[in-house]
Amino acid sequence: MAKEKAPQNKQGLRMIPFIIMVLAGVVIWFIPVPAGLDVKAWHLFAIFVATIIGFISKPLPMGAIAVFALAVTALTGTLSIEDTLSGFGNKTIWLIVIAFFISRGFIKTGLGARIAYLFVRMFGKKTLGLSYSLLFSDLILSPAIPSNTARAGGIIFPIIHSLSETFGSTPRNGTERKIGAFLLNVGFQGNLITSAMFLTAMAANPLIAKLAHDVAGVNLTWTSWAVAAIVPGLVSLIITPFVIYKLNPPEIKETPDAAGIATNKLKEMGPFKRSELFMVIVFFLVLFLWIFGSNANIDATTTALIGLSVLFLTQVLDWGDIKKEQGAWDTLIWFSTLLMLATFLNKLGMVGWFSVMMESFVSGFSWISAFLVLILVYFYSHYFFASATAHISAMYSAFFAVMVAAGAPPLLSALTLAFFSNLFGCTTHYGAGAAPVFFGAGYIPEGKWWFIGFILSIVHIATWLVVGGLWWKVLGIW
Numbered sequence: 001m002a003k004e005k006a007p008q009n010k011q012g013l014r015m016i017p018f019i020i021m022v023l024a025g026v027v028i029w030f031i032p033v034p035a036g037l038d039v040k041a042w043h044l045f046a047i048f049v050a051t052i053i054g055f056i057s058k059p060l061p062m063g064a065i066a067v068f069a070l071a072v073t074a075l076t077g078t079l080s081i082e083d084t085l086s087g088f089g090n091k092t093i094w095l096i097v098i099a100f101f102i103s104r105g106f107i108k109t110g111l112g113a114r115i116a117y118l119f120v121r122m123f124g125k126k127t128l129g130l131s132y133s134l135l136f137s138d139l140i141l142s143p144a145i146p147s148n149t150a151r152a153g154g155i156i157f158p159i160i161h162s163l164s165e166t167f168g169s170t171p172r173n174g175t176e177r178k179i180g181a182f183l184l185n186v187g188f189q190g191n192l193i194t195s196a197m198f199l200t201a202m203a204a205n206p207l208i209a210k211l212a213h214d215v216a217g218v219n220l221t222w223t224s225w226a227v228a229a230i231v232p233g234l235v236s237l238i239i240t241p242f243v244i245y246k247l248n249p250p251e252i253k254e255t256p257d258a259a260g261i262a263t264n265k266l267k268e269m270g271p272f273k274r275s276e277l278f279m280v281i282v283f284f285l286v287l288f289l290w291i292f293g294s295n296a297n298i299d300a301t302t303t304a305l306i307g308l309s310v311l312f313l314t315q316v317l318d319w320g321d322i323k324k325e326q327g328a329w330d331t332l333i334w335f336s337t338l339l340m341l342a343t344f345l346n347k348l349g350m351v352g353w354f355s356v357m358m359e360s361f362v363s364g365f366s367w368i369s370a371f372l373v374l375i376l377v378y379f380y381s382h383y384f385f386a387s388a389t390a391h392i393s394a395m396y397s398a399f400f401a402v403m404v405a406a407g408a409p410p411l412l413s414a415l416t417l418a419f420f421s422n423l424f425g426c427t428t429h430y431g432a433g434a435a436p437v438f439f440g441a442g443y444i445p446e447g448k449w450w451f452i453g454f455i456l457s458i459v460h461i462a463t464w465l466v467v468g469g470l471w472w473k474v475l476g477i478w
Helices: 015-030 039-057 062-075 091-109 111-123 127-144 148-166 180-197 205-216 222-247 256-269 274-296 300-313 319-324 326-347 350-359 367-384 388-405 410-426 435-439 446-475
Strands: none
Touching (some): 039 326, 039 388, 091 300, 091 326, 111 148, 180 446, 205 326, 222 410, 222 446, 410 446
């Protein structure tokens, strides 16, 4: 099993992006406040835009940009220090942070890799079957591992890379198309689908749930999200490998040795360990409570705390593991900051003002036409973003508010935007957290990546709007 590489966080200040970020905020700050809008809302919007530009251009790591935004918000008196720091006390934040801690157990115990190798051993006799085994490994892990980057890059990618090398498929030998390019493409694209299927499968999904509630009072629970996504999600998981198989076919069609490779890897891992057993128990415990806990008034964040506590008591994790989980602490900082900014932009009337202004532009359309136009613009604008979180923070609330103002059903709008906030990462080699990991392996040329991504974007939009639309009609969502 591949060892995890230590995160590299030694980025220094990049002066030109920093200057652009600051100038953007200053220019907006001093533009005359539009009629009907509170001055504090406009100033907070200036800080918000500068923060998003910082997240995209990365003059500093995201956490450092977030701290800078907090300092400016409090120093300028735009918000009180209590309001500025209010995001850190939000239960949505802690749900995702604790889920990060729980996911550490899958990697530390080796359970995540064991599950993937078991699927490879069972279904890996053909290349297409091998790709499905990797996808459904990801699907099983996705409800409990909120970092799709960690899930794809830390568990799935090392297995694909190992299998590719074993089959003699490496870019340095010009044999990347034997099997490696196909498996890497499927592994990456499938990860976006599983991320869309569960509230806890991608770090920014709970942010979406909070924004949907704040803008229009829509409650996206763990169960309602999963039920709405399960049918179009499974259809997408079935279709995607076929599409990639046709667009970028592997030269090796049969993989009889894959099962043997997986068996040897499982032998190296040894017998099922006590720590893995406890990890399985906790996985099913939190899954059960996320689905049924609301009947006993057990909140989703409380469930996450229960699961983490059991992992401590069984010594699957110790406090040292928690301190070293840099992704969780990093998420706590930038996520809390974004949530605070988005919450107060709504409270101060910025989102409402924007939706009223935009309503006039779509007033002549039926709600279905307005919905389709807005959802397509939202999806394909991701070409301009290098982060799903930045895209969601910048555009989700506004697009959701305009859809509702145009007459679209609020729950339908909230869920469709939520699912597409994961799926739009298919387009480029920089649009999702795991993309640089998979693209950087050198198996897939940039042009091929963008071509396959564009075709899959059409497939995803058609699948989720047609198959999903019919399923959501059955559920009474619209």
